[in-house]
Amino acid sequence: FSLALKCKDRAFDLNKDKIRLTFEFGTNPSVVKGTKVVTEMLQRRDFSMADSWETLFDRRLGQRVEVMVRIPSTAPVGLWRLTVETWQEGPTRFSHQKTFRSEEQFYVLFNPFVENDMVHLSHHAGREEFVMADVGKIYGGSHNQIQGRPWVFGQFRDTVLPAVCHLLDKISALRDSERGDAVKVARAISAIVNSNDDKGVLQGRWDGNC
Numbered sequence: 001f002s003l004a005l006k007c008k009d010r011a012f013d014l015n016k017d018k019i020r021l022t023f024e025f026g027t028n029p030s031v032v033k034g035t036k037v038v039t040e041m042l043q044r045r046d047f048s049m050a051d052s053w054e055t056l057f058d059r060r061l062g063q064r065v066e067v068m069v070r071i072p073s074t075a076p077v078g079l080w081r082l083t084v085e086t087w088q089e090g091p092t093r094f095s096h097q098k099t100f101r102s103e104e105q106f107y108v109l110f111n112p113f114v115e116n117d118m119v120h121l122s123h124h125a126g127r128e129e130f131v132m133a134d135v136g137k138i139y140g141g142s143h144n145q146i147q148g149r150p151w152v153f154g155q156f157r158d159t160v161l162p163a164v165c166h167l168l169d170k171i172s173a174l175r176d177s178e179r180g181d182a183v184k185v186a187r188a189i190s191a192i193v194n195s196n197d198d199k200g201v202l203q204g205r206w207d208g209n210c
Contacts, residue, residue, distance in 0.1 A: 001071070005084060007063040013088070014043070014060060019067065021055050022083040025076050025108075026176030033177040035076060041067055051116050071108055073116040076179030078165045079105040107161060110182050118182040167192045167201070 005012075005019065019041040029036035039055045047054050051072045058066040082105075087097040110119040112131050121127045129136075134156055137148040154160060168174060172188040179185060195203040 001069055002058065002066055003069055004064055004066045007065070009063075011062050012060050012065040014057070016088045016090075017065075018087050018089065019055070019065070020085040021067075021069065022085070023053070024081045024083070025078065025179075028176070030177075034074070034180065035176045039069075073111070073114060073118065074180045075108050076176055077108050077110055077185060078168060078179055080108055081105050107165070109161075110185075164189065171200075 003021075007017075021039050021041070023037045023039075025035040031038070037053045039053045041055045041057055043057045045056075047056060047068075047070050051074070052070075053072060053075075054070045056068045056070075058068050060066075082102040084100045084102070085097065086100075090096070111117045112119045112121045112127055114120060115122075121130065134153050136151055136153060138151040139146050139148045141147045168179070168185070168188060171192050173191075174184060174188040191197075192200045193202045194200040
């Protein structure tokens with residue numbers, strides 16, 4: 001993704017000014033566990049081949065500098081926090097050092113469009129049906145009398161993503177470092193909505209009267 005930073009009172013000097021981004025996730029961020037990442041802006045044309053966090057300089061427009069950030073496919077999904085550190089090359093490494101902590105958090109999600117991601121779908125038709133379509137059909141009935149009915153999935157509604165992440169944060173037994181595993185996240189969400197066995201938020205009706 002792209003990120004724009006604006007200097008307070010002067011133009012960005014590409015030869016002297018340095019930028020470091022720190023990304024943190026969860027209640028106890030750790031570099032070892034992959035829930036804290038420190039990445040310094042590099043002046044390079046392309047990202048490396050490694051599936052890792054990287055920050056590259058994109059362009060400079062006066063006091064504004066734009067960088068490109070690559071997130072690895074194994075990054076935990078949910079809300080991340082960002083801290084920006086800047087300094088100038090000088091007599092000491094951290095001359096004129098400044099720190100800015102963003103009040104806004106951002107979501108990291110699984111990405112079916114990226115080949116390295118666990119949830120990657122290689123066929124366009126599959127992505128359209130299983131990811132992009134927000135309406136469809138659900139099926140029920142017995143094995144010899146299956147019936148379908150229209151259903152609104154609503155995965156793009158504003159309230160859905162915050163609600164799911166809130167449940168993962170507050171209810172699931174999943175550790176922060178496990179949130180980059182799509183299988184474990186899917187199982188955790190399944191348990192969250194299952195009231196009968198996992199004390200989840202939804203209660204089933206199996207008496208035939210619903």
